[in-house]
Amino acid sequence: MRSEQEVEQAIESYSDMIRRICLLHLNSHEDTEDVLQEVFLKYVLHSVEFVSKEHEKAWLIRVTINACKDLKRKLFRHSTVPLEVLSEEAASVLPEQIGILEIVLSLPVKYKDVIYLHYYEGYTAKEIGMMLHKKENTVYSLLSRGRELLKQKLGGGRGA
Amino acid sequence: MHDEIREAFEQIHATEQMKQSVSEYLAQNRRKTARGSIRLGLRPLVSICALLLICIGLGNWYFWEMPVSYLSVDVNPSIELTLNRKNQVTDVQSRNKEGELILKDVQLKGKDYLEAVEMLMECDNMQPYLTRNAEVTVTVASSKAEELLSGFASSPVTTYYHGLCRSMDMETVASAHDHGMSLGKYQMYQLLSQYDSGLTTEECQNISMCRLRELLSQYENGREEPVNSEELNSFQESCNHNENGNHHHGNGHHRR
Numbered sequence: 001m002r003s004e005q006e007v008e009q010a011i012e013s014y015s016d017m018i019r020r021i022c023l024l025h026l027n028s029h030e031d032t033e034d035v036l037q038e039v040f041l042k043y044v045l046h047s048v049e050f051v052s053k054e055h056e057k058a059w060l061i062r063v064t065i066n067a068c069k070d071l072k073r074k075l076f077r078h079s080t081v082p083l084e085v086l087s088e089e090a091a092s093v094l095p096e097q098i099g100i101l102e103i104v105l106s107l108p109v110k111y112k113d114v115i116y117l118h119y120y121e122g123y124t125a126k127e128i129g130m131m132l133h134k135k136e137n138t139v140y141s142l143l144s145r146g147r148e149l150l151k152q153k154l155g156g157g158r159g160a
Numbered sequence: 161m162h163d164e165i166r167e168a169f170e171q172i173h174a175t176e177q178m179k180q181s182v183s184e185y186l187a188q189n190r191r192k193t194a195r196g197s198i199r200l201g202l203r204p205l206v207s208i209c210a211l212l213l214i215c216i217g218l219g220n221w222y223f224w225e226m227p228v229s230y231l232s233v234d235v236n237p238s239i240e241l242t243l244n245r246k247n248q249v250t251d252v253q254s255r256n257k258e259g260e261l262i263l264k265d266v267q268l269k270g271k272d273y274l275e276a277v278e279m280l281m282e283c284d285n286m287q288p289y290l291t292r293n294a295e296v297t298v299t300v301a302s303s304k305a306e307e308l309l310s311g312f313a314s315s316p317v318t319t320y321y322h323g324l325c326r327s328m329d330m331e332t333v334a335s336a337h338d339h340g341m342s343l344g345k346y347q348m349y350q351l352l353s354q355y356d357s358g359l360t361t362e363e364c365q366n367i368s369m370c371r372l373r374e375l376l377s378q379y380e381n382g383r384e385e386p387v388n389s390e391e392l393n394s395f396q397e398s399c400n401h402n403e404n405g406n407h408h409h410g411n412g413h414h415r416r
Contacts, residue, residue, distance in 0.1 A: 147161075
């Protein structure tokens with residue numbers, strides 16, 4: 001079991017990332033809190049040492065995505081309702097960026113994770129493939145198709 | 161697009177409330193785990209204590225409660241004592257109405273078997289039955305019957321009340337109990353039924369020991385005809401009705 005100090009440090013470092021992944025999949029703060037609790041409990045109980053910070057982060061991303069999917073299955077959640085979720089963020093996010101987020105969140109589920117991991121977290125297709133247990137080529141296809149959809153929704157005038 | 165997406169997601173943060181709730185949840189979980197560990201640690205100790213208590217309970221029952229011997233006193237009142245390993249009385253049962261009357265006046269539980277039998281013989285309610293012709297019969301069923309019977313050698317039961325002390329197989333105890341009879345009377349019934357197969361346990365139950373003894377004596381001296389109903393009625397009168405309540409005296413004897 002990990003020490004309290006180690007866990008507090010992880011909460012401080014990774015809560016924002018987990019919150020963002022939850023935003024892609026879930027539609028309420030309560031569900032996000034549930035996933036945060038579950039992910040960090042797994043982190044506390046995970047006895048295997050991480051070889052690096054990157055390894056630790058990739059593990060948390062994988063666990064978070066799985067926790068979100070499990071929670072949706074368990075609660076028979078429908079697809080996310082981006083406007084509803086984002087309305088809770090409206091106070092702290094600029095209106096223009098709310099629009100971008102709305103577009104990302106409106107993408108089909110299969111594109112959202114790869115788009116986020118590539119554009120925000122900066123992972124390569126190969127790294128995303130390892131993380132999500134998908135072939136590199138599949139990730140390339142998802143990224144390419146997702147990018148096209150984003151361009152269409154953004155008006156097609158902006159480059160990736 | 162790259163920068164726009166990054167900047168948009170950059171605005172999303174976990175709230176302090178979310179972080180707080182995670183910390184509290186984990187702390188709560190740690191406490192539960194700690195309590196679980198304590199419980200887990202205590203489990204062998206609890207098991208050992210439980211086992212010890214069971215052993216003490218069984219040991220207590222084995223030494224103080226487990227029926228080891230049965231002893232019946234039949235005059236006409238029929239009383240049966242259950243004895244433990246230490247030859248102390250653990251249970252007392254009356255086997256007829258007269259016996260019930262006797263037991264109202266005496267507390268025999270916990271007494272040594274010799275003391276208990278003497279108390280029975282000396283209690284006021286027993287005196288009317290101890291006439292000259294009365295047959296005091298003590299019957300013992302036990303794996304150590306010899307030892308118990310030898311205790312009566314110098315007891316007033318034999319030296320003063322002229323009692324007969326006999327032993328009986330432990331296997332027969334259950335049959336006697338099934339018929340609601342004391343050991344002594346059931347043994348007498350077994351002897352009589354060899355001569356008169358029509359005699360029932362219910363009939364014997366209502367006849368005093370001295371009458372049964374009298375009947376057995378008749379059969380042993382050559383009587384052949386079975387007991388008729390008139391005789392049965394007369395047998396059901398107690399011996400003391402004919403004997404003016406005189407106590408009998410004389411040397412006791414043992415019979416096996």
